[in-house]
Amino acid sequence: MKFRWYGIAVLLLLPTGAVAQGWAPQKNVEIVAGSAPGGSNDKTARAMERILGAQKLVPTTLTVINRPGGGGSIAYTYVAQRVGDPHYLAIGSSNLLSNHIVGSSTLTQHDFTAIAQLYEDYAVFAVRTESPLKTGKDLAERLRKDPGKVIIGFANTFGGSRHVAAGLLVKGVGSNVRDLKPVVYKGSAEAITNLLGGHIEVVVVGAANTVAHVGAGTMRVIGVAGPQRFTSGVLATAPTWREQGVDVVYGNWRAIYAPKGLAPAQVRYWEEALRKMSDTPEWRADLEKNYWTPVFVVGNELRAEIEREQNYLKTVLTELGLAKQ
Numbered sequence: 001m002k003f004r005w006y007g008i009a010v011l012l013l014l015p016t017g018a019v020a021q022g023w024a025p026q027k028n029v030e031i032v033a034g035s036a037p038g039g040s041n042d043k044t045a046r047a048m049e050r051i052l053g054a055q056k057l058v059p060t061t062l063t064v065i066n067r068p069g070g071g072g073s074i075a076y077t078y079v080a081q082r083v084g085d086p087h088y089l090a091i092g093s094s095n096l097l098s099n100h101i102v103g104s105s106t107l108t109q110h111d112f113t114a115i116a117q118l119y120e121d122y123a124v125f126a127v128r129t130e131s132p133l134k135t136g137k138d139l140a141e142r143l144r145k146d147p148g149k150v151i152i153g154f155a156n157t158f159g160g161s162r163h164v165a166a167g168l169l170v171k172g173v174g175s176n177v178r179d180l181k182p183v184v185y186k187g188s189a190e191a192i193t194n195l196l197g198g199h200i201e202v203v204v205v206g207a208a209n210t211v212a213h214v215g216a217g218t219m220r221v222i223g224v225a226g227p228q229r230f231t232s233g234v235l236a237t238a239p240t241w242r243e244q245g246v247d248v249v250y251g252n253w254r255a256i257y258a259p260k261g262l263a264p265a266q267v268r269y270w271e272e273a274l275r276k277m278s279d280t281p282e283w284r285a286d287l288e289k290n291y292w293t294p295v296f297v298v299g300n301e302l303r304a305e306i307e308r309e310q311n312y313l314k315t316v317l318t319e320l321g322l323a324k325q
Contacts, residue, residue: 022265025060025087032090034075036068039187040121040206040290041075041091044254047286048089048277055280057273071095071157073105076257080111084261086270089115092257094161097310101317102159103324109306112257113267116274117302119292121206122226122251123165124238126219128196136223136244139202140173147175153183153191153200159322161252162204164313165225167320172246178321195219206252207235207291225250230291253295253309255302271298 031048033041045064052058067075072095079090090112099105127133133142142150147170154162163184167177185191188205195203196218207230213219214234221238225248230236241248256274258267277283278296287294297305317323 023086023263023269025058025269027087028060029058029062029087029089030065031062032065032067032075032079032088034067034069034072034091034095036187037066038189039068040208040252040254041072041093042066043208043286043290044091044118047283048274051277051280051282052273054282055277057276071099071104071160073099073107076105076107076112079257079259080107082259085259086262086266088259089270090257092255093252094164094309094313095157095252096257097306097313098159098161098164098317099157101310101314101324102322104157104159109257109303109310111260113260113262114302114306115256115258115267115270115298116278117253117255117295117297117305118274118278119287120226120251120253120295121208121290121292122224122249123162123204124207124210124221124225124235125165125169125223126192126195126203126205126210126213126221127201128198129218129220131201131220133201133222134220136239136241136246139222140169140244140246143170143175144173147179148181150181150202151183151200152180152202152204153185153194154204155185155188155191158182158184159317159320161250163320164316165248165250166204167316168225168248168250169223169241169246171319172241172248177319180320192219208289211235211291223248226293232288233291235291251293254292255306274298 031045033045035041049062049064079088082088100108133139152166170177170180188209191203194200224238224240
């Protein structure tokens, strides 16, 4: 999203058990991830399950449910069908908005209760170490000359956050975004396999997907679509696009959605439980390990930010020739 808060909000002094008065979960809570085990949504869900349970922020059991497919639509549909039931939480991202804009889903943000935004997962652009593209400036120059001849791959749907990041880069160098000829894979692991096998030239993924390969010397990150460099780990030396003269900042934010129709006390419970979770050392360690930038926003500000993001995505996806709504 644009206009982020980069930091975790100061917590209210709340007890460690039932963190809101008037309601608490009465049965098992399902945390629904729209990806297979190992993906970023799955990692987020399992971190939540572990920390909310270990810190006794939820008095019942929690279970991660994986429902991959449809760019997240299968998971969103599963949760949307539980109207009024606060025991279902979806790991949400910008694909909830983009799926509707490109016409692949009828669901919108208005079919859910937005609980909290947790973090930003900025896109990175990577190549094989033996690639002739040594820097982001090399890629920018190729895209200026003929973007249609640069083979860029990403997961997992046209119009998703990684496609948007690639389109913004093409636009940022002054080329026509509709000339971009991307290749879409089912998952980031498949996209990276095709990169390392020489089938594509550039991959756009979340930073965490590149760490093992950069450490092994088989991959080089040539551009980070974040506002600043990562501060630690093997990607600390990877330059941002802004450093290389192209103003591209875009990532795949993660927010928690519940079904629509929740009572105010139920919404407050989850806001406060997630607020407290976000300030634990365990959560911060997960953010750092996965190169996720902490952002915690709730309430009216979150809803307004989602609306801004929806309008922004509609503009970008229209420029890419993908918008149907």
